[in-house]
Amino acid sequence: MEDYLKEALEIVKAQASVRTMTEDEITSMVQKLATGIKAIAEGAPVAAEESTAVDPQKAIREKSILCCVCGKSFKVITKKHLASHGLTPEEYREKYGYKKKLPLVCKSLQRARRKKMKEMKLWTKRGQNS
Numbered sequence: 772m773e774d775y776l777k778e779a780l781e782i783v784k785a786q787a788s789v790r791t792m793t794e795d796e797i798t799s800m801v802q803k804l805a806t807g808i809k810a811i812a813e814g815a816p817v818a819a820e821e822s823t824a825v826d827p828q829k830a831i832r833e834k835s836i837l838c839c840v841c842g843k844s845f846k847v848i849t850k851k852h853l854a855s856h857g858l859t860p861e862e863y864r865e866k867y868g869y870k871k872k873l874p875l876v877c878k879s880l881q882r883a884r885r886k887k888m889k890e891m892k893l894w895t896k897r898g899q900n901s
Contacts, residue, residue: 775812779804791835796842799824827867836877839867848875 779801787797824842835844840856840863853863864873874881 775805775809776801778808791844793844796825796837796844799842827869830867831878833878836875839863846877846880 782804783792783797783800786792786800792800825837825839827839830837830839835846836848837844838848838852838856840858843852845852848860848863850860853860856863858866860875861871863869863875864871874884876884
């Protein structure tokens with residue numbers, strides 16, 4: 772298993788040099804890669820995983836939101852990214868148990884947007900301001 776672990780560590784090291792990763796992400800990725808590399812080396816068929824890369828309850832964080840499918844970190848999960856997994860935002864929310872109207876953005880950005888909208892007061896009529 773040691774060679775598989777070394778290979779997995781090299782891959783994760785390269786990934787971590789390109790993007791910020793949490794300890795949990797690094798550990799999880801090393802484990803999955805080492806297992807996958809071992810399975811390939813032993814000729815076992817590698818089945819496409821249906822399990823989630825990230826716990827949906829822990830995916831929405833203060834400064835990032837993690838994709839539950841691949842584990843990548845974003846400020847906003849876009850339709851384009853979800854399309855790369857063959858999902859629409861609605862299907863993604865349903866699959867991972869999120870509320871239908873939940874914005875797929877990190878908490879800090881969600882708060883900033885909410886504050887900006889309150890400052891703009893778009894619900895008041897234009898004529899009242901003059």
